[in-house]
Amino acid sequence: NAGVMQNPRHLVRRRGQEARLRCSPVKGHSHVYWYRQLPEEGLKFMVYLQKENIIDESGMPKERFSAEFPKEGPSILRIQQVVRGDSAAYFCASSPPAGEETQYFGPGTRLLVL
Amino acid sequence: GDSVTQMEGPVTLSEEAFLTINCTYTATGYPSLFWYVQYPGEGLQLLLKATKADDKGSNKGFEATYRKETTSFHLEKGSVQVSDSAVYFCALSNFGNEKLTFGTGTRLTIIP
Numbered sequence: 001n002a003g004v005m006q007n008p009r010h011l012v013r014r015r016g017q018e019a020r021l022r023c024s025p026v027k028g029h030s031h032v033y034w035y036r037q038l039p040e041e042g043l044k045f046m047v048y049l050q051k052e053n054i055i056d057e058s059g060m061p062k063e064r065f066s067a068e069f070p071k072e073g074p075s076i077l078r079i080q081q082v083v084r085g086d087s088a089a090y091f092c093a094s095s096p097p098a099g100e101e102t103q104y105f106g107p108g109t110r111l112l113v114l
Numbered sequence: 115g116d117s118v119t120q121m122e123g124p125v126t127l128s129e130e131a132f133l134t135i136n137c138t139y140t141a142t143g144y145p146s147l148f149w150y151v152q153y154p155g156e157g158l159q160l161l162l163k164a165t166k167a168d169d170k171g172s173n174k175g176f177e178a179t180y181r182k183e184t185t186s187f188h189l190e191k192g193s194v195q196v197s198d199s200a201v202y203f204c205a206l207s208n209f210g211n212e213k214l215t216f217g218t219g220t221r222l223t224i225i226p
Contacts, residue, residue, distance in 0.1 A: 004157075033213060042120075042203060043158070045213040056213060091157055093214075101146050101165070101207055103214060105157040 004094050004106035005074075012112045013082050021077040021109045025094030032075045033103060034067060037089040049075060082113045116141040120204045120217030127194055127224055135189040135220045137178075137204035145206040147171075147180055147187040148214070152201045161189075161202070196224045 005024040013019050025032050030051055035043040048056040049069040060067065064082075069075040079086055089110045093103035121136040139145065146165045150158040162171030167182035176191045187204060204217040 006157075035214075035216075042216040042218040043214070045215070048213055059213070093158075102148075102160055102163065103207075105150075105159070107157040 004092055004104055006090075006092050006106035006109050008109060009107060010110050010112070012114065014114050015083055016081050019079040019082050019086070019111055019113075021079075021090050021092075021111070023075040023077070023092030023094075023106060025075070025092075026096075026104055029094035029096050029104070031095045031097070032069050033093045033095075034075075034077050035091045035093065037091060037108075039088070043091060046077075079111075082111075084113045087111055087113045116145065116206060116208055116215045118204050118206055118215055118217040121220050123201075123219070124221040124223060127222070129196055129224055129226050130193045131224075133189070133191040133194045133198075133222070135202055135204075135222070137187045137189065137217060139185050139187065139204075139206050141185075141206055141208055141215075143208055145208045147178070148205045148207070149176070149178055149187070149189050150203045150205060150216075152203065152219070154200075158203065194222075194224050196226055198222060199224045 032049045034046040037043045045059040047060050047067045064080045066078045089108045091108045092106045095103045117140045119138050148163045149161040151161045152158050162173040164171040164180035170179045178187050178189045201219045201221045203219045205214045
């Protein structure tokens with residue numbers, strides 16, 4: 001069974017460009033979470049989605065960041081007009097429908113903004 | 115809000131030494147508690163978990179006991195190996211199947 005897949009693994013963008021990060025959850029998992037890890041820090045929750053719905057986006061910056069988890073296809077975290085402070089590792093996690101608390105993490109996308 | 119306070123690192127130990135990484139939490143209700151491990155350049159892997167008071171999670175020689183009276187979930191291992199070198203994160207989730215709140219992580223280095 002494939003685990004959580006994220007791509008790209010590394011992404012370099014110049015200031016002002018857009019970054020699109022993709023996450024394919026474990027097959028059968030309907031809950032997706034995005035976390036951001038700044039250098040030498042712990043992970044910070046950004047957003048929690050179920051298929052076609054945003055459940056909790058309390059950790060998302062109000063501007064430039066958006067996330068979706070469509071009925072078909074991967075979850076996308078989109079960062080518009082990136083700035084150097086967006087440089088971080090972005091991790092996606094997934095979990096099954098209610099009843100299983102464990103989240104399974106992907107390998108992360110390391111974003112570098114020049 | 116919920117929070118996790120974790121032992122500051124880095125921690126350096128010799129092979130076969132005893133390991134303790136302290137973790138305390140603040141949360142409403144009855145959270146579930148987790149330890150995750152992150153090897154260099156990789157994502158997080160679940161190491162162990164406990165879902166209610168006095169539960170002991172264990173895996174790969176690591177153990178942690180959910181202590182509600184001291185709001186703690188300290189990670190222990192009796193004899194560490196070089197391959198245990200990684201960053202360890204304590205985390206909690208509340209109300210089930212929702213966001214994880216992480217500690218800042220403890221970098222562990224084991225020297226031969």
